[in-house]
Amino acid sequence: MGEGNEGAARLLDRGKQAPGLSDQQVEAARKLIGVWLRRDVHLPAIYEPISLHDIRRWAQYSVGDDNPLFSTTDYGKGSVWGTNIAPPTFLYTIDSGIVAPGLPGVQWIFAGGTFEHSKPVRVGDTISAKARLIDVVEKSGRSVERFISQVGEVIYSNQAGEQVSRYVGEIFRIPRARSGAGFRFEKEPRNNGEPYRYTDDELEEIAAAYRNEMRRGAEARYYEDVAIGEELPVLFKGPLTLVDIVGFYAGRRTVYNVLKLAFQERDRHPHNVYYSPSTHVPCHPAAGHFDVEIAREIGMPGAYDQGWQRINWAGHLMTNWAGDMGFVRRVGGRVTKPNLVGDLTKLTGKVTGKQIVDGEALVDVEWWGTNQRGEKNCSGTAQVRLPSRDISVKL
Incomplete structure (x- = not known):
């Protein structure tokens, strides 16, 4: 045995x-x-x-x-x-x-x-x-x-x-x-709680945004060329699917x-379990990210993202904008509304400050994400070190 x-x-x-x-x-x-x-x-x-x-x-x-x-x-x-x-x-x-x-x-x-x-x-x-x-x-x-x-x-x-x-x-x-x-x-009043249905034109807009995503890459973005108030190109993420959520787990x-x-x-942590009312099968409560029944037990309207995903996306926004020579010193923020399966998030931001500190050329950015209904679902700040044309500044 x-x-x-x-x-x-x-x-x-x-x-x-x-x-x-x-x-x-x-x-x-x-x-x-x-x-x-x-x-x-x-x-x-x-x-x-x-x-x-x-x-x-x-x-x-x-x-x-x-x-x-x-x-x-x-x-x-x-x-x-x-x-x-x-x-x-x-x-x-x-x-x-x-x-x-x-x-x-x-x-x-x-x-x-x-x-x-x-x-x-x-x-x-x-x-x-x-x-x-x-x-x-x-x-x-x-x-x-x-x-x-x-x-x-x-x-x-x-x-x-x-x-x-x-x-x-x-x-x-x-x-x-x-x-x-x-x-x-509360149910979303604009559609009585039903899932958002995208039009063909909306889906083509999303596809075009992915095809034309702007990444600075190997081309240096110099500190001297950045202006306070400058806006970052919009980064599309979604519409969120179960495959996207499973992919997030697969990458870890x-x-x-x-x-x-x-x-x-569950023997070690007996409280960290959810029993399905319909099958009595126990599973981890995090399964609510892709199981509607568990999501509703947790209190969510439906299956939803891992909140970290939106912080990930903010990091992606920063590296796309800063280019390969940039270094993200700080990135963070908050999720302010559930991001459910089917939701689209458009991330963007703007430059809010510039300074040379301890020999580093630092740029401050405010960023945020908005869903397909125009609701802000996440926001935060970042600080990026950029290359400078002044050779005394650290790279």
Whole structure:
């Protein structure tokens, strides 16, 4: 029969899987502020040398970016970096940035996050991460009466012990619908809650935007040529499909466990499970990203994106605009409205500032995304280091 574990606990009773928020739970979570946590959000944490394959998969599948700087060996060797480097949000695949300890059975929802990069991630680097909770705040909103914001910090370091990046992310902890205290989204009044139907002309506009996507590439964008108020070219993402969401997962080094490994994870974390009302089959609550039944239990109107995807897209917007010689020092933002299957997001931005700091030519950018109904669904800021015609300025 092989090895077994007959003493393992039974799966959690489905009646206990959707608790509300209690003051005791919140206080217990607050006690974890400042504690460096084990990183088993997605098992196992993988701290191995990064291959071009890892970078290519993230860029192409998780971001939808075909920049050869992230995928082609000879192109990387001919770049200013001398090798292939990773897109600005690649570190999500080393550590997800989810720092949400405690509150068992209370759903986590990505709210936003910001990377502050010190160095590029290169092929051959080995990146490790450590994380801690830095704040817990009780909040309320239009769509949910009471929820908790957990803010976490992740430090990423390379094989030389150098800090590569610092990430600060916010996770909302919101009771599931079955608790009676979860999300309550109103139906979209313009179409009575029905999915948006695209016209042939709209689809042709989207196809043309993809065909003509503007990428600066090897042509330098010099600091001196950038003007405050300058607008960034629009980057289209969508309409979002289930294939796009599965592709996002496929591009990651770590993802949710399956089959035997999934049942073993539920033995370790019995509250982190959703039981289908129709089949009683247990699965990970994150399946709501591509399963409507689970999405509605979580409180979403339908299957929806991983919120990180929109931060990914902001990074893509920045690298397209800055060109291969640019380096994204900071990129981050917030998701402000669900991005459901079928939604289109158009990202753009504008230059808000310029300065030379410690010998670096830095440009500040404000960015945002708008869906097919003209509603803003994400926004944030970035800072990009650009090459300068002044040879005293760092590249």
